[in-house]
Amino acid sequence: MDRKDPLDKIRNIGIVAHIDAGKTTTTERVLFYTGRTYKIGEVDEGTATMDWMVQEQERGITITAAATTCHWKNCRINVIDTPGHVDFTVEVERSLKVLDGAVVVFDAVNGVEPQSETVWRQADRYNVPRIAFVNKMDRPGADFDETINQMYTRLSANASAVQLPVLEDGSLVGMIDLVEQKMIKYKDDLGKEFEILPIPQEMLPRSNKARLLLLDKLSTVSEHIMEDFVSGKPIGPQLLREAIRKMVLKNHFVPVFCGSSLKNRGIQPLLDGVYEYLPSPLDVPAVKGMNPDTGEYEELTVSDSAPFCALCFKIVTDPYVGKLHYLRIYSGKVTPGAYIYNASQRERERITKLIQMHANRQEVIDIAFCGDIAAAVGLKEVKTGDTLCEEKSPILLEAMHFPEPVISQAIEPKTKSDQDKLGLALHKMEEEDPSFRVAYNHETGQTIISGMGQLHLDVIIDRILREFNVEANVGQPQVAYRETLTKKITSTGKFIQQSGGRGQYGHVVVEMGPPDEPGKGIVFEDKIKGGAIPREFIPAVKKGIIDSAKSGVLGGYPVTDVIVTLVDGSFHEVDSSELAFQMAASLAFKDGLRKASPVLLEPIMDMEVTVPEEFMGTVVGDLNSRRAKIATMSQRKNLRIIKAFVPLSEIFNYATVLRSITQGRASYTMEPSFYQEVPLHIAGKIAVRATSSR
Ligand SMILES: Nc1nc2c(ncn2[C@@H]2O[C@H](COP(=O)(O)OP(=O)(O)OP(=O)(O)O)[C@@H](O)[C@H]2O)c(=O)[nH]1
Ligand SMILES: [Mg+2]
Secondary structure (H helix, E strand, O other): OOOOOOHHHHHEEEEEEEOOHHHHHHHHHHHHOOOOOOOOOOOOHHOOOOOOOOHHHHHOOOOEEEEEEEEHHHHHEEEEEEEOOHHHHHHHHHHHHHHOOEEEEEEOEEEHHHHHHHHHHHHHHHOOEEEEEEOOOOOOOOOHHHHHHHHHHHHHHEEEEEEEEEEOOOOOEEEEEEOOOOEEEEOOOOOOOEEOOOHHHHHHHHOOOOOHHHHHOOOOHHEEEHHHHHHHOOOHHHHHHHHHHHHHHOOOOOOOOEEEEOOEOHHHHHHHHHHOOOOOOOOOOEEEEEEEOOOOOEEOOOOOOOOOEEEEEEEEEOOOOOEEEEEEEEEEOOOOOOOEEHHHHHHEEEEEEEEEEEOEEEEEEEEEEEOEEEEEEEOOOOOOOOEEEEOOOOOEOOOOOOOOOEEEEEEEEHHHHHHHHHHHHHHHHHHOOOOEEEEOOOOOOOEEEEOOOOOHHHHHHHHHHHOOOOEEEOOOOOOOEEEEEEEEEEEEEEEEEEOOOOOOOEEEEEEOOOOOOOOOOOEEEOOOOOOOOOHHHHHHHEEEHHHOOOOOOOOOOOEEOOEEEEEEEEOOEEEOHHHHHHHHHHHHHHHHHOOOEEEEEEEEEEEEEEEEHHHHHHHHHHHOOOOEEEEEEEOOOOOEEEEEEEEEHHHOOOOHHHHOOOOOOEEEEEEEEHHHHHHHHHHHHHHHHHHOOO
């Protein structure tokens, strides 16, 4: 079967931005103008197609990235609308990993906001070419030029306008297209009809100036433009578009569009921009993967006839069809009924059904091609980040990075019958969301859930209660501390019981120490020589260590960043068992931790507070009393911006504090940045509190 949409006419794009910039509102218009929906969905009315979860509709925010597909001028655009709230950053991360291009939305009044910076950095990390859309041009105080200016200063983006807003009596009626040198003027409220007119006389000086700026940037890449520019010849739109496309694909330039999604202005030209300037799967650098058999890196071929290779970037539990595995197909094609090879888990599995997702609506398809984003049904063991391929051409794509949770909360089923349901629900949530973790504390019998923030856990708890019908009590949210060690030591663990009958015999010697750089988790290395411990017991030793690292020796917090090397041990012909070695390893690890000067780690938040001048002193003073390290202070219009790193434990409920010390005139955002050692005098108190509450 041949593909309907040629590869060069496919655009896989993400819509990314700070919370509330208008990503979903924009996506809803995209669906409407491309004929996907016949009526515009509104976030404010809870009718947005893309925000389909009840929790999204009730709260008016996007929580989970939703995918859909539409056609615009012979081009197929696969869109992922992502959430802006920092608690759901993993959704942006995994979307950018599999997308070829992005539309970054800005609020024209607020300019470049903290989360705009975060998503911009994420897109940089994955080298995703992007175009910018300055939205909300209808709002009083909207400032197109200032927003572009902030793109330079705050994002170091080589951005330039390709449009200018046209306002009449304060309302946005259209835009000047600097490439075509025409004016687009809307004729109806729904924004379906517009006319193309010459640029009005009074706007010519401004538009000429903006066009010169654009040409100046482009002349650095295009010799033609440079020559024509220097010799004063007119430069045609086609030449300009080619130059823009070339620079965007190299990630050297960001064309800036403007509009108002809510007022249905500017979406069609933006869609043209997606088609004109963002890459098709053929335009992005070849994706590389490692052949697990040879250890060599290989480049994937972007072609339907190449061997199949896809990345599973998201799993969603569907009440009717079971698990949906979202795939980005990088090469080859796949049909339902196909056996695929999961190179990450080294397992064969069968895809029973293929689905094209439209937010939560499913359209069954009978083939998915190279460059597509589709969902597979029938896969059982495939996890987020796994590579699926053909068994005879195995390949492993680069794994995804997921952030560490910073907040935890105890959750307890109300009745015995809720217990099993809770376990199942938590397991499903953990499968869907790599930034959500579940741990069981054997000492207290408590189940502890951890996530990226209060909202993240609130939403998960809400889903557990409603979707899975579980009755549960939840504790107060706590900072998710961790433990690690600071010294290299050797530790011995023995689990020996030899009185009568068959005994137990496990004996291990491990070296334990910190890694060169943090973020490694628990690393186990086996350096046993001469069969001091038989091969078959090594996995049990590893399990003993991984299990006991789940709760440390200071406050029972998870242990991280320890390299454990198994160097020696002994065994007994009859009495040794997996269990005995697991126990011995666990004892060695716990004892080793105690000896290796353990310390408590706490999450440090990267915070930005926007405050009117007169409250600046009060806010800085308060932050200083919260162990904050002020990084920078700057000014934007008449507001002061304080950037600081603050321990999460000090700013629980900061919203209330900030409101009261600034009469509600300041705002802040924060996101987890890194883990840092807790100062000794504070660590003592935390550890005591933790152990006494357990
Ligand atoms: N005035 C005005 N309001 C807008 C515009 N676009 C969106 N809004 C409003 O801004 C709010 C947020 O819009 P959303 O589309 O949900 O923003 P989002 O970026 O998807 O937000 P998250 O997904 O939660 O990060 C809603 O109340 C919209 O009605 C616009 O062009 N003008
Ligand atoms: Mg949204």
